[in-house]
Amino acid sequence: MDDSVHSRPRVPETLGTQTLNFTLNGEPRTLDVAPNAVLLDVLREQLGLGGTKKGCDHGQCGACTVHVDGQAMNSCLRLAVMCEGQQVTTVEGLARDGELHPVQQNFLECDAYQCGYCTPGQMMSATALLNDERIGTDDASVKEAMSGNICRCGAYKNIVEAIQKSRVQLGHDATRKEGAA
C-alpha cells in the first residue's frame, strides 16, 4: 500500500454521493450517501434510527453494534457504501409485530442494564451469538463473545443471565431464532 497516505493531505473539491442499495430491518432501501459516511452515522443522522448508539466511535466499546448479513459488526468502522446488497439489522429490527424479541424481554426481566446506553449494542451482540453455533454455550464462552461490548454501569452479570435465559427459551422456538438474524 501507498506509504504516502500518511502525508500531503489534499481534500478533493467535490465529494459527490454514492447510491446505496441494501436491506434495512427487512425492508429494501435505496439512498444516496457520502463516500466517507460510516454506517452508524447514516443510520442515526440520515435515517433517524437512533437506537444504535455512538460511544467511542473507534470500535472499542460496542455501543454501535448491528448485524450485517447476520454477523455482529461495529457500525462505526464500516463505510455505509460497503453495505451494498447486504442485510443490515439494527435494534429497531429485533421486535416483531409489536412483540419484543426474547432477548429484549429478558434484558428487561433480568435488569440487565442501568443507564441503557450500551444496551442496544449488547442486545445485538447477544442475538448474534445465540444464532452462532461456533460460539460455546457456557457462561465463559458467552462472556468471551460479549467482551466487545463495554457496560460502564457494570450490568455484566445480569446480561449473561438474560442471554442464557433467552437461549433456553429460543431452544423451544426455532422459527423465532431464525428470524432474529
Add this chain to the structure above:
Amino acid sequence: MRTFAYSRADSVDHAAHRTMPHAAFVAGGTTLLDLIKLDVLKPENVVDINALPLKRVERLDDGRLKIGALVTNTDLAHHPEVKSHYPVLSEALLAGASTQLRNMATTAGNVMQRTRCPYYRDPAAKCNRREPGSGCDAIDGINRMHAVLGGSDACIAVHPSDMCVGIAAIGATLTLQGPDGEREVDFADFHRLPGDTPHIEHDLADGELITAITLDAPLANAGSHYLKLRDRASYEFALASCAAQVVLDGDTIREARLALGGVATKPWRCSDAEAALVGQVADKASFERAADIALKDAQACEHNGYKIPLARQAVVRALRNAARGETPASETQESQA
C-alpha cells in the same frame, strides 16, 4: 472524518493496476477507518476490495494451506482445516480483538494492521513512523506497552497482531499482486524492522495487493499452544504472547517453533531458541534456556522492563503446554485472561 473518493475494485488485476495517488485499499476497515478518523492516515482514494474473489481456504497438493486475503478472522479461526491442523493459529485469532472486529477484519488486513502506539495514533505527538524525521515521543515517554525486541532509536512501537504471531510460528508465504504481476514473499521477511525508516512498515510496493497467505505444511504430530498475557481477561492487546509448536520423540524434542508477540516491533520468530531446543529433553530447564536465548537481545526503556521476565515466562509456559500436547483448563482461562 476527512473526505476521500471511494471506488470498488471488480477484479484483482483492476485493483493492482489502478495506481492512484494516496490510495488505500479497504477490506474490513477496522484499522483504516479508525486511523482516518484520528487523522493519522489521509488517503485521497479508498478502493473497496471486498468484491474480489479472495475468500477461499484451500489445501494444496503439497500439504500447505492457501488462505484468501479476504477470509475473515472469525471464519479462519473456525475453519476445520485450521482447527485441526493449525490450532495455534485458531487460538491466536480468537485471542485477538472482539467478536465484532473479528467478524469484520480480514486475513490480509490483520497482516497490514498498524501499531497501537498511542503516540502514533496522536497527530499532535512526535512519531517517526507517522511523520518521518519528527522524532519519537515514546522512547522517553510512557512506554509501558512498547517493544523490548527489534526497536531502534527511531521507533519502539509494538506490532499488535496475535494472528501474525501464530503465523510466524507456522511459517508462511504471502502472494502479492502488483502492476508488474505476481510475486511471493516469505512471511518472515514481509514486516520490516523500524531501523532508521520506521515509516516503511512492510515489503509492499505502491499498488500491490496481498491476495493470499499460504501456510507451510503442518508439523506432523506437533503439540502447540498460544499463550497471551494482558491487562484484562479479554479484548485487550498482549503485553507478551507466545506461539509454540513442539514435536516430541519420547521425551526428546525433535522440532520446535517459537514466536513472540506484544514485545517486538514485528511478529517475532525465535529461530535461535528453536534450534537450541532440538535434541534436548522437554523439561523446564530446556524451556528456560530457550526463553533466555529468545530474550537475550531484549532492551528495556523506563516503563517496559517488566516485559522481559513476562515474555521469558510466556515462552516457558507455552513450550510446556505445547509439549504436553494439551491445554490445561487453568491455562485456558489464563490465556483468555
